[in-house]
Amino acid sequence: MYENFSLKPYNTFGIEVSAKYFTEITNTEELKNALNFSDVQTLPILFLGGGSNILLTQDFDGLAIKLDLKGITEENRTENEVLITAKAGENWHNFVMYCLKNNYGGLENLSLIPGNVGTSPMQNIGAYGTEIKDVFVNCKVLNLETLGIENFDLEKCRFAYRDSIFKQEGKGKYVILEVTFKLTKKDHIIKTEYGAIQSELEKMGIQNPTIQDISKAVIHIRQSKLPDPKIIGNAGSFFKNPTIPLVQFEVLKQKFENIQGYPNGNQVKVPAGWLIEQCGWKGKQIGNVASHQLQSLVIVNATGNATGKEIFDFSTMIIDSVKEKFGIELEREVNII
Ligand SMILES: Cc1cc2nc3c(=O)[nH]c(=O)nc-3n(C[C@H](O)[C@H](O)[C@H](O)COP(=O)(O)OP(=O)(O)OC[C@H]3O[C@@H](n4cnc5c(N)ncnc54)[C@H](O)[C@@H]3O)c2cc1C
Structure with a gap:
C-alpha cells in the first residue's frame, strides 16, 4: 500500500493528481484485502484499468486500486467456435493480437483500442463497425456489497452504444474480474464496410482480406488520425x-x-x-x-x-x-x- 501516490502514469491524459492510498492487485484475494482496508478506513475506491477513459479532476481522497489480474484461457466449443476468457488486467490490444495469432476471428476491427480487457464491457467498446457485444458471452464480477462472485451474461449487461449496466445502475457496484468472448476459428465474418477500411485495404493491395489484414488496416487508419497518448x-x-x-x-x-x-x-x-x-x-x-x-x-x-x-x-x-x-x-x- 502506497500513500500520497502520483496517478500521472496511470491516466492517459497525463494529469498530475495523487491518491491518498494506492495498491496493485493481481488476484481476487488481494482485491478483497484491499477492499477490507478501504472499508476499515472508510475510504472511497477508484478502480484503475489502463486509465484511458478517465479524467481526474482532483486529488483522490481514497484508495486507488490498479487491477492487474492476468491470464488467458481457451475452451473449444465446436469446430468453428472457441470461447476465450481473459482476466481484467490483460491489455486489450495485446489480447486482440493473441487472438489473431491463433487465427480467432471477431475482435480484429477493435485493434489498437487502449485500455484493459476488464474495462471493455463498461462502455461496450466499439470501432469500425464492431462492438464487444457482438462476440461477448459473459463476464465474471465481484459484487462489492456482498463480496460474492456473479456472472453477467449478454442480456444482463444491457449493452448499448458506449453504454452498459456498469455505467448505469450498476455503477460503482461491481468489479469486472474476467470476460469471455465467443470467436470463430475458420468461417470468419469479415467486416470491411465501415470507415476507411475498404480504401485502406486497396492501398495495401489486398482483395480478399483475412482477419489479420483487417487488423493491419484498422491499425494504419487509427495511427494516421488518432493522437498517441504516449506523445500527447x-x-x-x-x-x-x-x-x-x-x-x-x-x-x-x-x-x-x-x-x-x-x-x-x-x-x-x-x-x-x-x-x-x-x-x-x-x-x-x-x-x-x-x-x-x-x-x-x-x-x-x-x-x-x-x-x-x-x-x-x-x-x-x-x-x-x-x-x-x-x-x-x-x-x-x-x-x-
Ligand atoms: C487514443 C484513444 C483511442 C480510443 N479509441 C476508442 C475506441 O475506438 N472505442 C472505444 O470504445 N473506446 C476508445 N477509447 C477509450 C478507452 O480506450 C476505452 O474506453 C477502454 O475500454 C478504457 O479502458 P481502461 O482500462 O483504460 O479504462 P480506465 O480508464 O482505467 O477505466 C474506465 C472506467 O472503468 C472503471 N474500471 C476500470 N476497470 C474496471 C473493472 N475491471 N471493473 C469495474 N470498473 C472498472 C474505472 O474506475 C473508470 O471509471 C480510446 C482511448 C484513447 C486514449
Whole structure:
C-alpha cells in the first residue's frame, strides 16, 4: 500500500493528481484485502484499468486500486467456435493480437483500442463497425456489497452504444474480474464496410482480406488520425455521438445542409466531431488544452501541464457552443472522477 501516490502514469491524459492510498492487485484475494482496508478506513475506491477513459479532476481522497489480474484461457466449443476468457488486467490490444495469432476471428476491427480487457464491457467498446457485444458471452464480477462472485451474461449487461449496466445502475457496484468472448476459428465474418477500411485495404493491395489484414488496416487508419497518448495526453473521443429524433434532424438539415446523420428508425445518430468542428473548435487551444487538429472529438493535454479541471471546463465550453448552435446536448464519454 502506497500513500500520497502520483496517478500521472496511470491516466492517459497525463494529469498530475495523487491518491491518498494506492495498491496493485493481481488476484481476487488481494482485491478483497484491499477492499477490507478501504472499508476499515472508510475510504472511497477508484478502480484503475489502463486509465484511458478517465479524467481526474482532483486529488483522490481514497484508495486507488490498479487491477492487474492476468491470464488467458481457451475452451473449444465446436469446430468453428472457441470461447476465450481473459482476466481484467490483460491489455486489450495485446489480447486482440493473441487472438489473431491463433487465427480467432471477431475482435480484429477493435485493434489498437487502449485500455484493459476488464474495462471493455463498461462502455461496450466499439470501432469500425464492431462492438464487444457482438462476440461477448459473459463476464465474471465481484459484487462489492456482498463480496460474492456473479456472472453477467449478454442480456444482463444491457449493452448499448458506449453504454452498459456498469455505467448505469450498476455503477460503482461491481468489479469486472474476467470476460469471455465467443470467436470463430475458420468461417470468419469479415467486416470491411465501415470507415476507411475498404480504401485502406486497396492501398495495401489486398482483395480478399483475412482477419489479420483487417487488423493491419484498422491499425494504419487509427495511427494516421488518432493522437498517441504516449506523445500527447488524451482519452480518445471525449464525447459520444448524439442521437436525435428524425424530425429534429430534418429541421436542422434545412438550416445546415451539410449536416451528416445515420438514421436508425425514427432516430438519427449525428457525428459529434462534425458538430464540434462547425462550432470552430477543431485545433483550437485555450491555455494548456486543445481540440485535436485532426479529430475535433479528441481533447488533448496540449502542453502536458493541463489540470483535469481545465480539461473539464474546456469540454463544457464545447458542450455549450454545440447546444447554442444546433440545440443538441453532447454527452461526455470519458468518466469524470
Ligand atoms: C487514443 C484513444 C483511442 C480510443 N479509441 C476508442 C475506441 O475506438 N472505442 C472505444 O470504445 N473506446 C476508445 N477509447 C477509450 C478507452 O480506450 C476505452 O474506453 C477502454 O475500454 C478504457 O479502458 P481502461 O482500462 O483504460 O479504462 P480506465 O480508464 O482505467 O477505466 C474506465 C472506467 O472503468 C472503471 N474500471 C476500470 N476497470 C474496471 C473493472 N475491471 N471493473 C469495474 N470498473 C472498472 C474505472 O474506475 C473508470 O471509471 C480510446 C482511448 C484513447 C486514449
